[in-house]
Amino acid sequence: MLEIYWGCFLFGVIFAAGTLLFGDVLHNAVSLSTEFSLEHLAWLQPMVIVGGITGFGGSGLLLARYTELTDPAVVIFSVCIAALLSVLVYFVYVKPMRHCENSSGFFITDLIGKTGEVIVLIPAGGFGEVLIRVGAGNTNQTAASYSKIELPAGTKIVVAEIREGVLYVYRNNKQSGGRAE
Incomplete structure (x- = not known):
């Protein structure tokens, strides 16, 4: 199970670094397609999903190493922590930031x-x-x-x-x- 936790955690860290370095390029490539719109599924943002995956991996690693919980209990607690982190990321960061960017540029x-x-x-x-x-x-x-x-x-x-x-x-x-x- 530790390999899965490490994989999820490292995926999240690598995704965060990639987003930091190449985020604008990826956003522009995806936004060129007018058919790909997630406005009605705003909670399905990559930051929310990857934040949950990273939280699952990190909490799984910590719970498995520093507690006496069984593997099924660690998985259940890790999923709960990941869900809580995803909700927090959405309501504390994604939702407030969605409408705060204003541009003076227009066609x-x-x-x-x-x-x-x-x-x-x-x-x-x-x-x-x-x-x-x-x-x-x-x-x-x-x-x-x-x-x-x-x-x-x-x-x-x-x-x-x-x-x-x-x-x-x-x-x-x-x-x-x-x-x-």
Whole structure:
């Protein structure tokens, strides 16, 4: 049984070292596949699973060596400790960290459908500037009127489309439920 405990423990240590050194490369390779999404199984993160395996191996080694428990009892206690460690890793580290990363980077195409505000007058046939909230920050973008009408500063807008890096916007008229102009 000691070989199994050592194997689980060493696997966890090697996995942790590999994640430390190559974690971003592996994450990017896996995230390229849009079909592979574990959002609905957030507790099934590699850190949680490997943490449990490592906890099983480490606790098995300690219990087998420093207690008078029988092999089946050591296995049962090791599984319980591994489950407890997995739950702790999930609730103390994985779950809080999942939503704490904010990025100021975005694709301009992500702005389609976003609401914002005109900060520099958009003339009927020209360009102005809009302010749009993106993630934890704001972005100022060059904009033109989608309907070829003047949009004064302070007007609430919605991004209709993007052509050649310019946002084409229309007035956000919530009362009519759609494009007012």
